Amino acid sequence: MKILLDISFLGTLYRGYQVQPNAKTVQGELTRAAKELFGFDCDIVGCSRTDSGVHAMHFMATINQKGSDGIVTAIALEKIPSALNFYLPTDITVNSALWVGDSFHPRYDVRNKEYIYKIWNGRNRNPFLQGRSWHYPRKIDDAALQKMNLAAQRFVGTYDFSAYMSANSNVKSTVRTIFSACVEREGDVISFRICGSGFLYNMVRIMMGTLIAVSENKITPDDIEAITQSKDRNRAGITAPAEGLYLNNVTY
C-alpha cells in the first residue's frame, strides 16, 4: 500500500512542483520531510507538474519507500498529515492522507482536474492578492464578462488543443476533453474555472489570455472554434502569468 496525500501549497517561493537541480521545489520539500519523518528515502509522485509560482488547493501525491511499491510505517494514518507538516515549511500543508493500492498512480489514474485562474480587476494593485492573482487593471464590465463566459463555453468538448499549448512540450497526444468552463465575478475578483480530463503545457494560462483578448474585443466568442481548429498557437491569446493559477481539485 502507498499513502496518497492531499496537499495545499502557495507556489510563490517555489520553482514549481517537480524536483529540479539547485531550485526549491514542492516535491523537494515533501521528499525531505518524508525522509525526516519515516527515517528512510521515499519517492513522492505528484498528480502533475506545475510551473514556478502556480498554487494548489488540493494537489495529490503518493509516497512509497524508495525501491518498493509501497510503504510500511508504524505511524497511524491520521497522524501523518500533522507529522509531515511539522517538517514542512508553512507554505506547504498536507491536509489529509489515505491508503491506496501499490498499483495506484497519482498522474495516470486522474479522471479529471479542475483549475481556477484568478484575476484582480481593481484599478490599483491589491496587497492581499499580490502573487496570488493576475492584476489586470482595465475594467472588465458585465458585457465583457458575459462574452468571456460565452467564449469559455467553446472550450468544452474533446478537441486537439495544441493552439493553447506552449512549445517544447513533449506529449504523445494533444487531444483533451474539457467538461466545463466558466468565468465568474465576485467584487473585483474574476475567476476562470475549468475542469477537464487533462491539460497541455500552459493550456489554462493560454486559455485565460485568450479570454482576456475576448474582453478586449480582439477575439470574439465565435472565433474560438476556428482558433482551436487551426492548432496555431499564434492565433490564441497571451500566456497569462503563473501567479493567478490554482490547481483546485483532482478526481480519481
Place this chain on the structure above:
Amino acid sequence: MKILLDISFLGTLYRGYQVQPNAKTVQGELTRAAKELFGFDCDIVGCSRTDSGVHAMHFMATINQKGSDGIVTAIALEKIPSALNFYLPTDITVNSALWVGDSFHPRYDVRNKEYIYKIWNGRNRNPFLQGRSWHYPRKIDDAALQKMNLAAQRFVGTYDFSAYMSANSNVKSTVRTIFSACVEREGDVISFRICGSGFLYNMVRIMMGTLIAVSENKITPDDIEAITQSKDRNRAGITAPAEGLYLNNVTY
C-alpha cells in the same frame, strides 16, 4: 486643503503603522513615498496606530506639507494613488485620494471604525492564510459559534471597556461605544466583525480571546456583562494574535 488617502496594507512585514526608530513601518514607507513624489517633506497622519502584523483594508491617512496645514501640488488628485503606489512596496497600496479641509483630522474626526478578526478553524494550517488569520485548530461547531455570537452581542452599547484593554496604554477615557458585533462562519473561516466609536489598546484582540473562551465553555455569554463591569483584564480571555486582525473600514 489636505489629501485624505484610503490605503490597504498587508501588515506581516511591518512593525505596525506608526513610525518607530530602526523599524519598518507603514507610516515610514508612506512618508518616504510622499517625499519622492512631491519633492518636499510631508506629514502623514493616520486614523489609528496598529500593532505589528495587523492588516488594513481601508486605513485612512492625510498628507500635508511639513510646516503647513495643507499641501499644494500640480499632480491631479486622481493620479495620486497610482503615483504614490509607484514608490510604495507592493504590500501597501493607496486605493483612492480625496481633498479634505485643513482642519480635518483623520483620527479625531472618526465617527466609527470596523474591525474584522479572522480565524482559520481547519485542523491543519492553511498556507493561504498564514500570517493572515489565527490558526485555531479545535473545531468550533455550530452550537459554539452561536454562543460566541450571543456573547459578541453583549459588547454592544456604551461601556467602560478597560477589562478588554492591555496595560501600558495611556488614554483619558476608557469608555467606548460598540454599535454592532457578530461572529460568522464561511467554510472553515470564522470572522468576528465589530463596529464602534473607537477601540482601546488590543481591545478587539482581547474580545476575540474572550469569545474563544466562550467557545471553550470557560466563559458563558451571560458572564460578559460581569466581566465588562469588573474592569478587570484578568477576567477576560487571552489577547488573540495580531495576524488575524484587519482594520476594515473607517467612517467620518
